[in-house]
Amino acid sequence: MSQALVQFSQVFHRYPGGNGDVLKGVDFQLDAGEMVFLTGASGAGKSTLLRLLALLSRANRGQVVVAGNNLAQLKRGQVPLYRQQIGMIFQNFNLLNDRSVFDNVALPLVIRGYSHQDIGRRVRAALDTVGLLHRERARPATLSGGEQQRVGIARAVVTKPLLLLADEPTGNLDPVMAQEVMRLFERFNDVGVSVLVATHAIDLIERMGHRIVHLEDGRVVAGAGMEAASRLSLGVL
Amino acid sequence: MPVRPNADMQVEGPGWLARIAQDHARVFFFSLGKLVSQPGAALLTAAVIGIALALPAALHLAVNNFQRLAYGWQDELQLSLFLKDEVDEARGQALAESFIKRDGVKQARYLSREQTAAEFRELSGFGEVLDLLERNPLPAVIVVTPDASRSADQVEALAKELAALPEVELSQMDQQWLQRLQTLLTIVERVVLLVSALLGVAVLVIVGNTLRLDIEARRDEIEVMKLIGAPDAFIRLPFLYGGCWLGLLGSWVALLMLAVGLAVLQTPAAQLAALYHSDFAVQGPGAGTILLIIGGGVLLGVAGAWWTVSRHLAAIEPS
Numbered sequence: 001m002s003q004a005l006v007q008f009s010q011v012f013h014r015y016p017g018g019n020g021d022v023l024k025g026v027d028f029q030l031d032a033g034e035m036v037f038l039t040g041a042s043g044a045g046k047s048t049l050l051r052l053l054a055l056l057s058r059a060n061r062g063q064v065v066v067a068g069n070n071l072a073q074l075k076r077g078q079v080p081l082y083r084q085q086i087g088m089i090f091q092n093f094n095l096l097n098d099r100s101v102f103d104n105v106a107l108p109l110v111i112r113g114y115s116h117q118d119i120g121r122r123v124r125a126a127l128d129t130v131g132l133l134h135r136e137r138a139r140p141a142t143l144s145g146g147e148q149q150r151v152g153i154a155r156a157v158v159t160k161p162l163l164l165l166a167d168e169p170t171g172n173l174d175p176v177m178a179q180e181v182m183r184l185f186e187r188f189n190d191v192g193v194s195v196l197v198a199t200h201a202i203d204l205i206e207r208m209g210h211r212i213v214h215l216e217d218g219r220v221v222a223g224a225g226m227e228a229a230s231r232l233s234l235g236v237l
Numbered sequence: 238m239p240v241r242p243n244a245d246m247q248v249e250g251p252g253w254l255a256r257i258a259q260d261h262a263r264v265f266f267f268s269l270g271k272l273v274s275q276p277g278a279a280l281l282t283a284a285v286i287g288i289a290l291a292l293p294a295a296l297h298l299a300v301n302n303f304q305r306l307a308y309g310w311q312d313e314l315q316l317s318l319f320l321k322d323e324v325d326e327a328r329g330q331a332l333a334e335s336f337i338k339r340d341g342v343k344q345a346r347y348l349s350r351e352q353t354a355a356e357f358r359e360l361s362g363f364g365e366v367l368d369l370l371e372r373n374p375l376p377a378v379i380v381v382t383p384d385a386s387r388s389a390d391q392v393e394a395l396a397k398e399l400a401a402l403p404e405v406e407l408s409q410m411d412q413q414w415l416q417r418l419q420t421l422l423t424i425v426e427r428v429v430l431l432v433s434a435l436l437g438v439a440v441l442v443i444v445g446n447t448l449r450l451d452i453e454a455r456r457d458e459i460e461v462m463k464l465i466g467a468p469d470a471f472i473r474l475p476f477l478y479g480g481c482w483l484g485l486l487g488s489w490v491a492l493l494m495l496a497v498g499l500a501v502l503q504t505p506a507a508q509l510a511a512l513y514h515s516d517f518a519v520q521g522p523g524a525g526t527i528l529l530i531i532g533g534g535v536l537l538g539v540a541g542a543w544w545t546v547s548r549h550l551a552a553i554e555p556s
Contacts, residue, residue: 054464056555077468084466094461110263111467113256155465 004065005163005194006030006053011062013048022048024218025062030163030196035189037205038198040215046198049215050167053196054088055079067162084112087156087193089166093148095140095155101127102136105154112159126154130184146177153181157188164188166197170204178204260474268478272486282447282483286534287490289440293433294495294522294530300426302519307418314415316381316396319407324377332404333379341395344382353378376406389416437537440487444480444541451479452549460555469550476546477539484538488531495522 008028014021023045030036038046051057052064055071064071067085074082095104105126109119127133130150140148149169156164166185170178182197182204189195199205205212214221272279320329329347336345348356353375358364367373381399383392392410400408452459462472499521510517522530 056464080463080466080468080471082466083464086466088464094464096458096461098458107462107467108465111462111465111471113260115255115259 003032004029005032005034005067006196007063007065008049008052009063009065011052011059011064013045013052013057013059013061015048015057021060022218023052023059026215026218026220028213028220030194032194033189033192035185035195035210036197037208037210037212038196038215039200039202039205039212044215045218046215047167050165050196050198053163053165054086055082080111084108084159085162087159087161087164089149089152089156089164089169091168091171093140093145093152095148095151097139097141099139100136101132101138101140101143101151104140104151105158108155108159122158123154126158127151129157129187130154144177145172146174146180149173149177149181150184153184157193161193164193164195166195166199168198168200170199170201175204182208260471264474264478268475268482271475271479272482278447279483279486282443283486283490285443286440286483286487286538287494289436289443290488290491290530290534291494291498293429293436294491294526295498296425296429296432297526298495298499298520298522300422300429303418303422303425305520306517307415307422314383314385314392314410316383316392316399316408316410318379318381318399318402318405319409320377320379320404321406322376324404326377328404329377329379332402336379336381336399339395341384341387341391342381343384344380346380348378348380350375350377437533440484440534440537441541441544444483444538445545447483448476448479448542448545449549452476452546452553456553459550459553463553464555469547472550473543473546477542480538480540480542481535482538484534484536484541485531487538488534491530491534492522492527 006029008026011023011026011028012021013023022043026045026049028049038049040046048057052059052071053066055074058072066082069082071082096107099107102123105123106119109122114122124133124136127136130153132147132150132154135143135147140151143151149172153169156166164185169185170181173181178201182201185195185197186208197205320332324332326347326349329349333345333347336342350373354367354373357375358367381395383395387395396408396410399405459472499519502519506517506519
């Protein structure tokens with residue numbers, strides 16, 4: 001029997017000053033080692049769900065448990081250590097443009113106090129995996145969108161996180177690069193990293209064969225999966 | 238349930254002490270590099286901090302020098318007892334000898350009327366005036382030098398006692414103005430402390446404001462760092478070093494200002510002292526004062542950084 005890494009139980013969330021709940025009783029589970037795509041129209045609650053997992057917001061009601069940690073009970077001082085166990089990938093890359101590719105990828109290791117030798121070894125291994133070892137000295141601004149996203153992925157996986165979260169990681173990429181990024185996620189998933197990807201790229205994910213969780217108006221659509229996602233891509237939803 | 242790092246993420250390599258040293262070495266060079274990359278802004282801030290540190294330091298040095306001067310004068314403090322005309326030389330000599338045996342008297346010297354007249358001729362430059370007079374108007378004097386170890390109150394009590402002797406017409410001691418000077422210096426000393434405290438706060442604000450702008454400029458970077466799990470202590474450290482560098486640079490500027498000020502004052506002060514037959518020379522800051530200025534600058538820089546960064550970091554959260 002699979003072990004749940006992420007467990008959402010009747011989670012409600014409303015942003016301060018917002019008109020209504022963005023999440024309306026979400027029940028959702030991600031097993032350890034599983035790769036799941038999160039789909040839904042804009043405003044369905046995909047990004048909010050990822051924000052709750054990244055502890056950028058806390059759920060108003062319900063329970064979010066990650067690796068046995070009830071996120072509502074984590075104190076402010078415990079948040080950094082929690083985030084160190086999660087790799088996050090963003091649509092806008094969130095790279096530091098005044099540092100080299102190497103330094104960007106090294107940052108999570110520096111934060112954790114790895115030795116220089118370990119940092120060098122791990123960063124180069126991560127850059128090699130994403131195919132950017134030859135650009136380690138470059139500044140992010142000199143890279144293409146796809147390359148920047150791969151730097152972001154290398155930074156997210158360099159600490160071998162428990163869970164990889166990606167919010168619209170292919171939103172700014174051309175189809176070829178988007179496919180390459182999705183394949184990278186699969187490669188990390190193959191070595192045991194749990195992956196949760198929020199995406200609109202239905203045409204990409206339908207061929208990959210992973211579980212799809214579809215959100216509609218702040219609720220998980222039971223048993224919807226690929227069918228609902230496809231309707232979304234056709235503009236029916 | 239507390240957050241547990243997964244086994245794969247356990248930190249490898251150096252122990253905690255070596256890791257702290259590694260962190261500090263990294264931030265040391267990183268923050269120094271940032272400072273060097275903006276030399277104009279850093280020097281401008283350091284100059285303002287330098288002025289804020291130099292002002293109380295200069296006042297402190299001035300008070301110290303005046304105190305040294307006053308202490309030198311205290312050694313030369315003398316009590317002049319002008320004797321009545323009817324006291325003859327033998328009685329005057331005997332009185333002076335009896336004073337020497339008294340507790341609290343270092344020296345007592347009898348000067349006859351002839352000797353006081355001769356001294357007046359030699360020192361005053363108005364000797365000819367005496368020649369115009371029919372008789373020497375100057376009285377015999379016993380010059381008493383109190384023991385320097387005696388307190389001002391004890392010296393005053395001695396002066397009162399000697400002045401009350403029947404042979405003494407008048408007594409005169411130059412202590413009152415010295416006491417006033419010392420009291421004034423005590424007040425100035427307190428003022429220096431107050432000014433130091435106020436300018437210390439000014440340094441905190443200057444450093445704080447400089448780093449606040451730096452924090453704002455690096456807001457995106459701080460957000461990214463928080464996103465990938467950097468604790469506040471990690472983000473704070475470069476700013477603390479930044480404050481430390483600014484304080485250190487400011488203290489060097491302050492020392493430079495003091496050195497220039499001393500160089501400018503040294504010659505005229507020596508010339509003034511020579512006019513009063515004194516070998517007094519303006520004394521610069523000692524090793525203790527130099528260390529205090531440098532240590533104070535660094536401490537205020539770090540404190541200002543801590544105060545600002547702690548306030549602003551809490552307000553920056555990734556969105």
